[in-house]
Amino acid sequence: MARAASARRRIAFTIIGWAVGFLVFFPILWTVLTSFKSEGTAIAIPPQFLFFDWTAENYATVQSRSNYLRHMTNSIVISLGSTLLGLLIAIPAAWAMAFSPTRRTKDVLMWMLSTKMLPAVGVLVPIYLLFRDFGLLDSRAGLTAVLTMINLPIIVWMLYTYFREIPADILEAARMDGASLGKEIVYVLAPMAVPGIASTLLLNVILAWNEAFWTLNLSTSQAAPLTAFIAAYSSPEGLFWAKLSAASTLAIAPILVLGWFAQRQLVRGLTFGAVK
Amino acid sequence: MATLHTRASARLMMAPAVILLLAWMIVPLGMTLYFSLLRYNLLMPGMESFTGLGNYVYFLTDPAFGTALANTLLLVGGVLAITVIGGTGLALLLDQPFFGRGIVRLLVIAPFFVMPTVSALVWKTMLMHPVNGLFAWIARSLGFAPVDWFADLPLLSIILIVAWQWLPFATLILLTALQSLDEEQKEAAEMDGAGAVSRFVYIVLPHLARAMTVVVLIETIFLLSVFAEILVTTNGGPGVQTTTITYLVYMQALLQFDVGGASAGGIVAVVLANIVAIFLIRLIGKNLDR
Amino acid sequence: MGSIVLDNVSKTFGDAVVIPAIDLDIADGEFVVFVGPSGCGKSTLLRLIAGLEDVSGGRILIDGEDMTETPPARRRLAMVFQSYALYPHMSVRGNIAFPLKMAGLASDVVERKVADAARILNLTDYLDRKPRQLSGGQRQRVAIGRAIVRDPVAFLFDEPLSNLDAALRVAMRLEISELHQQLKRTMIYVTHDQVEAMTMADKIVVLNAGRVEQVGSPLELYRNPKNLFVAGFIGSPRMNFLSGEAARKLGAATIGIRPEHLALSTSDGLWEGKVGVAEHLGSDTYLHLTIDGVGPLTARMSGEFAARPGETLRIAPEAGKIHRFDDKGMALS
Numbered sequence: 049m050a051r052a053a054s055a056r057r058r059i060a061f062t063i064i065g066w067a068v069g070f071l072v073f074f075p076i077l078w079t080v081l082t083s084f085k086s087e088g089t090a091i092a093i094p095p096q097f098l099f100f101d102w103t104a105e106n107y108a109t110v111q112s113r114s115n116y117l118r119h120m121t122n123s124i125v126i127s128l129g130s131t132l133l134g135l136l137i138a139i140p141a142a143w144a145m146a147f148s149p150t151r152r153t154k155d156v157l158m159w160m161l162s163t164k165m166l167p168a169v170g171v172l173v174p175i176y177l178l179f180r181d182f183g184l185l186d187s188r189a190g191l192t193a194v195l196t197m198i199n200l201p202i203i204v205w206m207l208y209t210y211f212r213e214i215p216a217d218i219l220e221a222a223r224m225d226g227a228s229l230g231k232e233i234v235y236v237l238a239p240m241a242v243p244g245i246a247s248t249l250l251l252n253v254i255l256a257w258n259e260a261f262w263t264l265n266l267s268t269s270q271a272a273p274l275t276a277f278i279a280a281y282s283s284p285e286g287l288f289w290a291k292l293s294a295a296s297t298l299a300i301a302p303i304l305v306l307g308w309f310a311q312r313q314l315v316r317g318l319t320f321g322a323v324k
Numbered sequence: 325m326a327t328l329h330t331r332a333s334a335r336l337m338m339a340p341a342v343i344l345l346l347a348w349m350i351v352p353l354g355m356t357l358y359f360s361l362l363r364y365n366l367l368m369p370g371m372e373s374f375t376g377l378g379n380y381v382y383f384l385t386d387p388a389f390g391t392a393l394a395n396t397l398l399l400v401g402g403v404l405a406i407t408v409i410g411g412t413g414l415a416l417l418l419d420q421p422f423f424g425r426g427i428v429r430l431l432v433i434a435p436f437f438v439m440p441t442v443s444a445l446v447w448k449t450m451l452m453h454p455v456n457g458l459f460a461w462i463a464r465s466l467g468f469a470p471v472d473w474f475a476d477l478p479l480l481s482i483i484l485i486v487a488w489q490w491l492p493f494a495t496l497i498l499l500t501a502l503q504s505l506d507e508e509q510k511e512a513a514e515m516d517g518a519g520a521v522s523r524f525v526y527i528v529l530p531h532l533a534r535a536m537t538v539v540v541l542i543e544t545i546f547l548l549s550v551f552a553e554i555l556v557t558t559n560g561g562p563g564v565q566t567t568t569i570t571y572l573v574y575m576q577a578l579l580q581f582d583v584g585g586a587s588a589g590g591i592v593a594v595v596l597a598n599i600v601a602i603f604l605i606r607l608i609g610k611n612l613d614r
Numbered sequence: 615m616g617s618i619v620l621d622n623v624s625k626t627f628g629d630a631v632v633i634p635a636i637d638l639d640i641a642d643g644e645f646v647v648f649v650g651p652s653g654c655g656k657s658t659l660l661r662l663i664a665g666l667e668d669v670s671g672g673r674i675l676i677d678g679e680d681m682t683e684t685p686p687a688r689r690r691l692a693m694v695f696q697s698y699a700l701y702p703h704m705s706v707r708g709n710i711a712f713p714l715k716m717a718g719l720a721s722d723v724v725e726r727k728v729a730d731a732a733r734i735l736n737l738t739d740y741l742d743r744k745p746r747q748l749s750g751g752q753r754q755r756v757a758i759g760r761a762i763v764r765d766p767v768a769f770l771f772d773e774p775l776s777n778l779d780a781a782l783r784v785a786m787r788l789e790i791s792e793l794h795q796q797l798k799r800t801m802i803y804v805t806h807d808q809v810e811a812m813t814m815a816d817k818i819v820v821l822n823a824g825r826v827e828q829v830g831s832p833l834e835l836y837r838n839p840k841n842l843f844v845a846g847f848i849g850s851p852r853m854n855f856l857s858g859e860a861a862r863k864l865g866a867a868t869i870g871i872r873p874e875h876l877a878l879s880t881s882d883g884l885w886e887g888k889v890g891v892a893e894h895l896g897s898d899t900y901l902h903l904t905i906d907g908v909g910p911l912t913a914r915m916s917g918e919f920a921a922r923p924g925e926t927l928r929i930a931p932e933a934g935k936i937h938r939f940d941d942k943g944m945a946l947s
Contacts, residue, residue, distance in 0.1 A: 061422040068417060069428035072491065076434055078458065079446050091456040094465075137344060140337035148334040156342065158605055163349045165545050165601035169573040170594040173587050174355035176577065197348040204341055217699035220666050225713035225760065226687040235712070239703040258439040260552035265578065278441040279556050289450055296442040307437030308430050314493075315500045319538050320608050323497050 076300070083107070083293035090289040106294035114277070116295065123273035123299075125188050126263075127256035130195035131249055134203040137196075139245070142207035143237075147216060157208065161320060164201040168261045179266055188271045191263060195256045203252055206317045210244025247313035250306055257303050274299040353594070359587035366581035379588035388564045388572060389589075396568040396596075399483055400547045404540055406487040411494025411539065412532065416524075418495070419502045429499075436492035440552035447485045448474065448557045478558050478566045485553055490546075494539045501535030502528070541604035548597050569593050615677050616642045616767040616800030618663060623672035625658055625824075632658050633824040635672065640768075640802065640817075645794050648804045649811040650821035650847070656804045657772055659821070663802065664770055665689050677767055687716075692761035693770040696777065698753045700745040700760075706732075707741040710759045717764075731759040734796075751782045758793070768800035775810065787813060808848050812836070820844050842943035845870050851900055853937070854911045860885075866938035866946055873900065873914035875935035878921075883928030887911060889921045903929065 070077075082090050084102045110116045145153045175194065176185075184190030214237070222236045260275040267276050278299055281292045307314070315323055363375040383389055418429050435443065451458050452473035460470035473481040505528065513527050551570050554560060560567035560575065567575070573593060577586035620638040624631070633655045640646050648656040661667045663674060665686035673682045681689050692713075700709050710731055714724045732738045735755040745753055754774060761769055771790070775783045791814050794801050805811055811818050812832045820827040820835065820843070828840045832848075839845035845853050853870045861869045877883070878901065887903035890910075894917070901913045901921055911929065921927065938946040 057420075058422055061417070061420045062424065065417055065420070065422045065425065065428045068414065069431035072414075072488075073431035073434055075443070075446055075451060075488065076438060078450060079442075082450060090450075093456060093461055095458055095461055137340045141341035144334035144337040148331055150331070150334075154609065156338070158609055160341075160345055161608065162601060162605060163345050165597055165604070166349065166353070167570065167590075167593045167597045168549050168551075169570045169577075169586075170590040170597075171352035171356055172573065173359055173577050173583050173590060174352040177355075177583070178352075197344065200341065200345060200348075215697055215699065217695045217697045218701060220686075221693065221695055221699035221760075222701075222712070223666070223686050224664060224691065224693045225764070226716040227712075228687075228716075231716060236701055240701075254437060258437070260440040261549060264441075264552055264555060265574070275439050275441050275552065278439065278445060279552065281445055289456075292445060292449065296446060300438045300442055303439070304434055304437045307433070311430075311433055311496065314433075314436070315497050318493065318542060319497060323500055323535050323538050 076304075079293045079300075080297050081293075082289055083297045085290050085293075087288055087290045090293070106290045107298070110291055110295045110298070114295075116277075116298070119272055119274050119277040120298070122188060122267075122271055123257055123275075126191045126195060126271075126273050127253045129188070129192040130199065130256050131203070131252040133192065133196045134200050134252060135207075135245065135249060138200060138203040138207055142204050142211055145204075146208050146211035146214075147219065157205065160201040160204055164198075172265065175262075176265065184266075186267045186269065186271045191266055191271055191273070194262045194266065195259055198259065198262065199252050199255055202255070202317060202320075203248055205320045206248040206251065206313070207244060209316060209320075210248070211241060213244075214240050247310065248317070250310040251313050251317040254303055254307055254310060356587045356590050356594075359583050360591050362584045362587075364583040364587075366583060375584065379584045380592070383576075383585055383588045383592065388567060389569075391564045392567045392569050392572040395479060395564075395566060396548065396570075398479060399486065399550060399568060400544055402480075402483040403487045403490060403547055404543060406483070407490045407494040407543065408536055408539060410487075410491050411498050412536075414491070414495040415498035415502050416528075418499050433492040433496055435488050436490070436496075438489065440489065441556050443489055444485055444553040444556045447481075447488070452481055474558055475562065478562060482550075482553055482557060482566055485557070486547065486550055490543055493543065497535050497539050498532055501532055505531045537607060538604075541600060541607065544600045545597065545604065548593070548600070569596065617675075617677055618768060618800060618802070619673075619675040620659075620663070621673040621675065623659075623662060623674060624670050625655075625662060625667065626670045631824065633662075636824075636826055638819065638826070638829070640800060643798050643800055645791075645801045645803065645814060645816045646819060647811040647815035647817070648802065648819050648821055649806065649808055650827075652806055653823075654821040655824040656806075656821045658824075660693075660770055660772055660802060660804045664691055664693050690764075690767045691770055692764050692766035692768075693772065694754075694757045694761050694774045696773040698745075698757040698774075698777075700753060700756055702745055705742050705744055706737060706748070706756050706759075709745065709756055710737075710763055713760060713764045727763045728759075731763045734762065734793075735759050750778050751786060754778065754786055755789075758790070762793075762797070766799070768802065771801065771803040773805055774803075775805070776807075783810075790814065809850060812848065818848075820847060822847075838945070839870075839937065840945050842868065842870070842939050845937055845939070845945070851912050851914060856908055856911075858908070860908050861938075864936065864938055867941035868939040868943070870937040870939065871931045871935060873912045875932040876911070876913040877930045877932065878913055878915060878919070878927045879930070881928060883930035885911075885929045887927055887929050889923055889925045889927060892921050892923065903927070905929065 081097070083106055084104065085096065085100055086103055086105075089096050089100045145157065179185045179190050218236060218240070219232060222232045227235065258275065263273050263275045264279060267273065278295060281295065360379050361374060361376060362372050363378065364372045414432060418425060418432065449457070454460055454470055454472040454475070459473070463470045471477065509527055510523060513523050518526060549570055550568065551574065554566055554568065554571050558566040560571050569589065570593065573586050573589035576582045576589060618640040620636050622635050622637060623633065624635045625633040636659065648659060650656050658667065662669050665681070665684060669682060673680055675681065676689055676691070701712065704712065707728055710728045711724050714727060728741070729738070732741055735758060737752065737755055737759060740748060740752060745756065748756065757774070774790075775786055778786060787810060803810075803814060815832055817829065818832055818835055819829050822843050828835060828844045835844060835848045839848060842855070846855070849872055851873045853872050855868055855870050857868045861867060885905045885908060887905040890902045890904060892902070893900040897917050899915045899917055899919045901915060901919070903911045903913060905911055913929065940946055
């Protein structure tokens with residue numbers, strides 16, 4: 049390929065690439081911009097893109113009027129809690145399946161995957177009734193438990209694919225070298241498994257943070273995470289675009305940053321290792 | 325490695341995960357199955373009675389069911405078409421070297437990390453609002469009449485929102501697959517006299533076929549459960565124009581408190597999802613044997 | 615102190631019998647090579663000795679002591695893996711020191727032993743590097759270093775050279791042989807490469823489908839292979855096998871003659887053959903010939919031997935070097 053042609057090509061693709069990227073990202077950008085407008089500017093026609101009176105008052109209002117911090121805390125507690133709980137249950141299981149597989153290991157993995165494919169509405173009624181009867185409706189504990197179960201198959205699978213990449217040879221070498229099971233875990237397995245565990249944690253926090261079926265159906269106010277809180281803006285307050293934008297920006301910003309770090313793991317995690 | 329000692333401890337280590345998931349699957353599903361055979365409404369406590377397949381007959385013959393099934397298929401099919409085609413295009417674009425490619429990739433995948441309620445509300449209000457929305461302004465500036473998205477094209481509006489959320493997923497997976505394509509294969513094809521289009525059709529597309537299948541199957545699993553986007557935008561309306569199976573079951577359960585009917589609907593949804601799941605599980609299982 | 619005895623040892627995976635039942639005596643200080651085609655059970659046998667797999671039957675004695683049920687760490691064996699199995703997150707120093715740390719040795723003793731091992735293996739300059747910063751040969755040496763520091767009663771090698779390129783393989787082969795002479799410890803070495811087996815072993819164990827085909831010194835196996843399998847496996851280029859009329863004349867079902875035991879001339883010889891391809895290695899020339907009614911044959915001649923493709927030559931097998939086998943493939947004396 050000729051040099052000049054490839055340089056021109058590169059410039060052309062730079063323009064197209066940035067234009068497309070901008071378009072796809074625009075709704076998010078627009079939300080962030082609107083969050084700094086006054087309510088009047090937010091609905092102004094023609095729209096104001098950059099040259100308006102920037103204000104941070106929406107962020108203050110969102111917190112003072114709606115106890116925003118509590119919902120943020122709920123989101124953090126539920127997503128982090130369910131992920132950590134899931135890891136606690138999944139790490140031993142994934143380890144066992146990766147390092148001492150039996151003929152049934154594959155079936156177990158496949159079965160776990162199939163539970164993930166169970167549509168939520170299939171179990172909505174009994175879960176709702178059980179939650180009602182056990183007083184778990186609108187409780188952080190209840191939501192954490194449900195999200196743990198929802199994401200457990202993904203956690204097991206992700207960990208399994210990571211653990212399987214650790215050569216069994218190395219663990220055998222450690223055993224030949226006289227390491228007990230405990231020392232094998234501390235000195236050899238953990239240092240090699242930590243990156244995989246961290247990626248799994250990251251992706252599952254994201255998934256739990258954005259989960260919007262169970263959180264909407266099982267929480268109302270006290271335990272409502274951000275998903276449910278934002279949904280409340282759909283009714284009358286929906287007209288307060290600037291405040292909606294401020295609340296939305298706060299809700300998506302942390303997870304967007306985490307997501308950008310987790311982009312590689314996303315593929316592996318959501319395809320159950322089918323695409324790497 | 326597979327000594328007796330480790331095998332016994334392996335079972336022990338798997339037990340919590342297996343038992344919990346088993347309980348999570350069997351208990352509620354069993355209850356759903358049981359409720360689906362009862363006449364059972366929360367507004368009429370103590371009136372439960374066995375009704376056999378009555379709920380199923382009622383659910384399946386409800387005219388809303390036909391609409392909901394069609395809506396579900398349209399939603400899933402529409403989003404799949406947009407994301408797979410758009411995702412392939414974006415993946416091909418992001419596979420080209422250009423300045424700032426890394427940043428553009430971050431921009432493109434960002435929508436996936438936006439929670440469904442936020443993206444639905446942002447699209448509904450600030451973009452698709454018939455008067456103050458950005459789309460309306462663009463249409464008027466170009467001399468067209470603005471579209472009242474949620475009144476005139478409610479299902480399409482939801483399809484667009486959901487497709488925007490899932491476009492990054494398809495892009496990222498197809499891009500990953502694209503980058504795993506052996507460069508020498510493309511060069512060999514070039515030596516064999518294949519032009520850019522033939523190279524795409526004969527080399528790239530077959531290579532992407534597997535990844536596309538994965539995208540289709542996994543998205544289908546998630547799209548069958550689309551809920552928040554409908555709840556915060558149309559509430560299933562106008563009428564039942566945007567009611568999907570998932571939403572129909574939700575309405576029966578938590579708005580009409582018809583436990584029996586909702587359970588029957590839930591079982592129908594499970595059966596529908598299983599049809600897709602069988603294919604997906606087979607595909608992933610094949611991959612596991614590697 | 616490093617004698618190893620396998621007493622009727624067998625291994626089955628479910629219904630699949632990998633190793634039927636093997637008896638084997640390995641003397642202290644001996645260099646024993648398990649050789650055979652892939653899937654013959656040689657690695658499994660090594661792992662049984664290491665304790666990484668449970669035996670299905672029989673006993674394993676190490677230094678006269680029954681170690682059948684002893685976990686790998688307490689068998690006082692060291693193993694070098696095919697993939698080297700270095701700990702990727704530890705430096706070279708950390709890798710070599712690991713078994714000593716596990717044994718709970720004082721840090722100054724650890725330091726000294728690691729330094730000694732590094733000196734023997736020319737790794738002193740690399741002690742602070744991570745495995746991924748090393749070449750294949752260096753990684754191999756780290757794996758050996760990790761084995762040496764434990765001062766084991768025996769070393770186990772599982773195809774340790776198969777990931778190296780040809781030149782390095784020859785060099786490392788020599789290094790391991792030298793190490794054996796220096797340490798005078800029992801070494802069990804698994805390979806599929808008969809050249810490695812011939813050059814390194816005191817004793818070769820030829821395995822096929824889990825069975826021991828023959829045990830003996832390299833030259834014993836070369837001179838007196840017990841059966842067709844060993845005859846064909848040991849020696850390169852491979853022994854020529856002829857059956858039919860040529861074999862029947864000598865009272866055998868099959869006869870075998872090594873390429874180096876054939877003389878070619880234009881004048882006299884038992885058979886007449888046509889030259890196909892001639893491979894010139896410099897030191898040797900391998901001639902691939904076809905004999906009418908008998909089949910293809912390979913002859914190994916000196917490097918200067920000139921032959922044109924298509925030329926007809928007389929072939930004379932060296933007297934007393936013809937191996938005869940019966941219809942079950944066993945050698946006839």
